[in-house]
Amino acid sequence: MPGRSPSQTVGPYYAIALPWKDGGRVTGCSGERVVLEGHILDGAGQPVPDALVETWQAPDRGAAPSKDGKPHGFGRVSADASGLFRIETAMPAGPVPYLDVTILARGLLRHLHTRVYFADEARVRGDAAVAPLASSPRLATLIARKAAAGEYRWDVRLQGEGETVFFAA
Amino acid sequence: MNDMTRPDATDPPYLYPGYRSTALRAPKQALVQLPAGTLDIPFARVGAAFVGKDDNDLTVHGKHGAPLGERMILTGRLLDESGRPIRQSLVEIWQANASGRYHHVGDQHDAPLDPHFHGLGRTMTDDEGRYRFMTVKPGSYPWPNHANAWRPQHIHFSLLGNAPVQRLVTQMYFPGDPLLALDPIYQSIPEGARERLICRLDLDAGVENFALGYHFDIVLAGAKSTPLGI
Numbered sequence: 001m002p003g004r005s006p007s008q009t010v011g012p013y014y015a016i017a018l019p020w021k022d023g024g025r026v027t028g029c030s031g032e033r034v035v036l037e038g039h040i041l042d043g044a045g046q047p048v049p050d051a052l053v054e055t056w057q058a059p060d061r062g063a064a065p066s067k068d069g070k071p072h073g074f075g076r077v078s079a080d081a082s083g084l085f086r087i088e089t090a091m092p093a094g095p096v097p098y099l100d101v102t103i104l105a106r107g108l109l110r111h112l113h114t115r116v117y118f119a120d121e122a123r124v125r126g127d128a129a130v131a132p133l134a135s136s137p138r139l140a141t142l143i144a145r146k147a148a149a150g151e152y153r154w155d156v157r158l159q160g161e162g163e164t165v166f167f168a169a
Numbered sequence: 170m171n172d173m174t175r176p177d178a179t180d181p182p183y184l185y186p187g188y189r190s191t192a193l194r195a196p197k198q199a200l201v202q203l204p205a206g207t208l209d210i211p212f213a214r215v216g217a218a219f220v221g222k223d224d225n226d227l228t229v230h231g232k233h234g235a236p237l238g239e240r241m242i243l244t245g246r247l248l249d250e251s252g253r254p255i256r257q258s259l260v261e262i263w264q265a266n267a268s269g270r271y272h273h274v275g276d277q278h279d280a281p282l283d284p285h286f287h288g289l290g291r292t293m294t295d296d297e298g299r300y301r302f303m304t305v306k307p308g309s310y311p312w313p314n315h316a317n318a319w320r321p322q323h324i325h326f327s328l329l330g331n332a333p334v335q336r337l338v339t340q341m342y343f344p345g346d347p348l349l350a351l352d353p354i355y356q357s358i359p360e361g362a363r364e365r366l367i368c369r370l371d372l373d374a375g376v377e378n379f380a381l382g383y384h385f386d387i388v389l390a391g392a393k394s395t396p397l398g399i
Contacts, residue, residue, distance in 0.1 A: 002388045004250055005365050006358040007180045008340040009188075011325060013271040017263035017289035018327060043193035050275075056213060056333055069219025071329075074212075100208070100333055107190030109181035109357050111338060113208070132201055158194050168200040169208050169334060 007110035012050050014104070019052070019078045020070065026089035028059035028072020034091050034118065035151045036144060039083045040103065043159030047083025051105040052076065055116075057092040075099075091118060096127045098142075103156060113169035116154045117143045138165050178359040187353035189314050208334040209392050215259040215329065217293060225292035227264075227304040231285025238267025238286070238305030240380040243368070246298040247328060249335070250391040254298025261327040262290045262302060269308030278310050303380065309348060321348035321355060332392035341385050342367045 010018070036055075040048040059072035066072060079085045091097055096119045103112040117124045124143055125134050133139040141164045144152035156164045183195035223229050228236055247255040265271050265288060268280040272287045286305065294300050309319050323340040330336060342349060344367055349355050355363055368385035375382030 001250060002248055002252055002386065003362060003365055004179050004390055005337060005339055005388045006362045007337060008325075008354060008358075008366070009190075010327075010338045011340075012275060013265075013273040014263060014325065014327075015275075016271060016273050016287065017261055017291075017325075043197075046193075048194070054336075058211070065214070065216035065218075067218065069216030071213035071215050071219075102333075102336060104338055105194060107188070107192075107194035109183060109185060109188065109191065109354070111336060112196065113333070129203055129207060130201075138198070159197055163196055163198050165198070166196050166200050167203050167208075169203075169336075 009106055009109050010052060010104040010111075012106045014052060015050075015078055018076065020076055022070075024075055024077035024085075024087050026055065026057070026073060026075045026087065027066055027070065028063040029057060029090040029092070030060050031090040031093070033150050034089050036087045036089070036099070036116065036154060037147075037152070038085060038144075038154040038156060040079050040085065040105070040156045041083065041158065045157075045160070047079070048105055048158065049079060049081045049083050051079040051083070051085070051103055053079065053085045053087070054102040054104070055087050055089065056100040056102075057089065096123050101156075103158075108158075111169075112158070112166045114156070114164055114166050115142050116152075118152060119143070133165060138163075141165050179362045181357035181359075185353065185357040188357055206393075209332045212332050212335070213329055215293070217257070219259065220291050220293050225290055225300075225302050227286065227288065227290045227302065230287045230289075231283075234285045236266065236283050236286035236305050238283075238308075241304055241306050242375050242380045242382050243302045243304060243324070243341075243385060244371070244374045244382070245300060245368075245385040245387065247294045247300060247330075248298055248386060248388050249330075250388060254296070255294060255328075255330055255335075255389060256296050256298060258294045258298075258331070259329050260292050260294060260300045262304075262324050264288045264304065264307040264324045265310055267305050267308050269310030280308070280310065306343070306381075314353065319348055319351075321346040321352050326387065328387060328389060330389045330392065335389040335392050337387070337389055339366060339387070343383075344369060
C-alpha cells in the first residue's frame with residue numbers, strides 16, 4: 001500500500017494557475033440565486049489577500065458536463081487585495097442548506113475545510129452532522145448572514161477571537 | 170505535536186514556527202470531526218474539454234520561442250491509498266522558471282522573467298491514472314522567511330480526486346537537493362512521509378538527446394466514491 005502524499009502550502013504564486021475564468025460563478029445547480037461574500041481574516045484581524053476559496057455542492061442530478069469542461073457545483077475564486085471573496089451560485093439542496101468550503105493560502109501547510117450554512121441558527125443546531133457543536137457558541141461561525149434578498153455575508157477568521165470552526169478532513 | 174496534527178502523521182501541523190507565515194494563519198482550536206464518510210461523496214468532475222491540447226507542454230506556451238532551462242519530462246500516476254488509479258482526473262501544476270522567478274506580479278525576485286515561459290500546466294489522468302508534463306526544471310529562489318532562505322527547486326501540484334476527502338495541494342521536490350534539509354516548508358512534514366514528495370530520476374521517461382525524465386507518483390486519501398456520472 002503506497003503512503004499518502006503529504007500536503008504543502010499553496011504558496012503566494014498560485015494565482016498564475018488555479019483561479020479559473022468565471023471560477024466564482026457556480027454552474028449546474030438550480031434554485032434561488034445566492035451571492036456569498038466575505039473576508040478571510042488572519043489572527044490579527046487583518047485581511048488575507050492571497051487566499052483561495054473553493055466551494056462544493058452537489059449539482060443537479062443528471063446535469064450534463066458543461067461545454068468548456070468546467071465542473072458543475074464547484075466554485076473556485078481568489079480573495080482580492082482586501083481579502084474579499086465572492087461566489088455566485090444557487091441555494092444548495094437539503095433541509096439545512098450549506099456549501100462545503102476549502103480555504104488555501106500561503107502560511108497554511110494544509111487546506112482548511114469548513115461549511116457555510118444558509119439557515120437560521122436553530123435549524124443548523126439541529127443538523128446531526130454538526131452535533132459536537134450543538135451547544136457551542138462557535139457554531140455561529142458557520143452561518144451566513146442575510147444582507148439582502150439573495151445576498152449573504154460570511155467572514156472566515158483563521159485564528160483567534162471568533163475563530164471559524166474547521167473540520168478534520 | 171499538537172492536536173492539529175493528523176493522526177497518521179502524514180501532513181504537516183498547521184502551526185510550524187520555522188515557517189513564519191503560519192503564525193497568524195494556523196487555527197488554534199482543534200479541528201471538529203464530521204461523521205465518518207461525510208466528505209467521501211462524489212466531487213467536482215472536470216470534463217476533458219477543460220484541458221487544451223498543449224496544456225501539458227509548458228515549453229510551447231510562449232508565442233515566439235522556447236524557454237531557457239533544462240528541459241524535463243515529468244510522468245507519474247495518481248493513485249489512492251489502496252493503489253487504485255484515479256482516472257480522468259484533473260492535474261494542475263505551476264512553477265518558477267529556470268532562473269527561479271514566477272510569472273506573477275507579486276514575485277519581485279531580481280532574476281529574469283522568461284517571455285517564453287508562463288509556468289502553468291494542466292492535464293487529465295488516463296484510465297491508469299497516468300499523467301505527463303513537458304517543462305523545464307525550476308530554479309531555486311530566495312524568500313523572506315529567514316536570513317538567506319532559499320526554496321529548494323519544486324513544482325506545485327493541485328489534485329481534486331474523486332471526493333472532497335481526497336483534495337490535495339502539494340509540492341514536488343528533486344532528489345539530492347541540498348536545500349531540502351534547510352527548508353521549513355519541506356521539513357514541516359513528519360519524518361518518514363516527507364520523502365514521498367521527492368521525484369526520482371527516470372531516464373526512460375525522458376527523450377534521448379532532448380529531455381531528462383523524472384517520475385512522481387501522487388497518492389490521495391482512500392475514498393469509496395467513484396466519479397460522478399462514471
